Amino acid sequence: MRFAVCVFPGSNCDYDTFYIIRDVLEKDVDFVFYDQKDLSKYDCVVLPGGFSYGDYLRPGALAAKSPLAEAVVEFAGRGKLVLGICNGFQILTELHLLPGALLPNLNMRFVCKDVYLRVENNTTTLTKKLDEGEILRIPIAHHDGRYYVPEDELKRLEERGQILFRYVDQDGNATDGANPNGSVSNIAGVMNKEGNVFGMMPHPERASEDILGSHDGLMLWYSLISD
Amino acid sequence: MKRVRVLIKPKEGLLDPQGRAVEEMLKDNGFKVRHVKVGKLVELEVEEGEDVKKLVEKFIINPLIEDYEIEEL
Numbered sequence: 001m002r003f004a005v006c007v008f009p010g011s012n013c014d015y016d017t018f019y020i021i022r023d024v025l026e027k028d029v030d031f032v033f034y035d036q037k038d039l040s041k042y043d044c045v046v047l048p049g050g051f052s053y054g055d056y057l058r059p060g061a062l063a064a065k066s067p068l069a070e071a072v073v074e075f076a077g078r079g080k081l082v083l084g085i086c087n088g089f090q091i092l093t094e095l096h097l098l099p100g101a102l103l104p105n106l107n108m109r110f111v112c113k114d115v116y117l118r119v120e121n122n123t124t125t126l127t128k129k130l131d132e133g134e135i136l137r138i139p140i141a142h143h144d145g146r147y148y149v150p151e152d153e154l155k156r157l158e159e160r161g162q163i164l165f166r167y168v169d170q171d172g173n174a175t176d177g178a179n180p181n182g183s184v185s186n187i188a189g190v191m192n193k194e195g196n197v198f199g200m201m202p203h204p205e206r207a208s209e210d211i212l213g214s215h216d217g218l219m220l221w222y223s224l225i226s227d
Numbered sequence: 228m229k230r231v232r233v234l235i236k237p238k239e240g241l242l243d244p245q246g247r248a249v250e251e252m253l254k255d256n257g258f259k260v261r262h263v264k265v266g267k268l269v270e271l272e273v274e275e276g277e278d279v280k281k282l283v284e285k286f287i288i289n290p291l292i293e294d295y296e297i298e299e300l
Contacts, residue, residue, distance in 0.1 A: 057287070058289060061289070065286060094289065100291070101289055101291045101292045103241070103292060104244060104245070105244075106242070106244055107244070108244050108245065108248065148241070148291075148292060150291075182242075
């Protein structure tokens with residue numbers, strides 16, 4: 001399985017993500033740059049966190065108009081795997097590969113801390129090695145993470161099992177207090193209805209080795225690479 | 228060329244924490260105000276005949292979360 005990690009001007013989690021794939025998962029991985037158009041030799045494309053194009057206009061808005069973004073749309077259309085983390089998630093919503101949008105945090109602050117996530121659907125390519133309802137501790141680091149979808153679309157996401165993770169407290173309750181950014185229905189990650197494009201605000205690449213304080217993100221990567 | 232101004236604001240019904248904070252500040256200073264929204268402005272010069280509506284809707288705003296108005300200057 002061959003990975004591509006997308007690099008836009010302003011990406012800053014690209015090396016962390018590359019490191020986890022190459023050194024922890026021991027899989028082939030290349031950086032692909034914003035001006036490239038060919039993803040044909042890859043099986044999975046990861047859009048990493050950061051501040052692509054300085055978050056100008058809106059987070060992810062300019063990256064979504066780059067040549068590489070066009071290639072990602074084509075790649076996803078062929079049913080290949082796409083994972084967007086943090087700014088990558090924002091880019092995927094701007095591309096309409098994922099539903100909804102990510103708005104400024106309700107408290108208008110950058111929030112950088114560990115959060116608890118509850119696995120809402122463990123039958124997906126990204127979560128199949130986890131248990132349903134399992135609680136993960138993974139950090140977030142964002143200013144614009146308030147997930148928003150209109151109510152009717154939210155209902156459809158729920159019905160189709162497209163909600164991957166919710167922000168919860170340590171006991172697994174999706175309370176307002178456990179919601180770090182005001183996301184609708186405490187949503188931290190979603191997938192498309194075809195089940196091959198995934199987006200999440202928390203950073204699994206920052207929680208994939210014990211030395212980093214948590215390895216709860218590791219099972220997501222293992223899910224991705226296992227049949 | 229013509230000069231165009233695009234006014235962008237958070238979509239009606241969407242919670243706008245910046246607008247809310249500014250509204251509170253104005254009220255604290257004795258002003259009777261409501262419905263404050265904070266948005267952004269994009270000004271540009273375009274060749275006559277360019278499709279400004281398409282330019283704005285496809286490349287400048289996100290219609291899920293933003294409303295806009297186009298003014299010709």
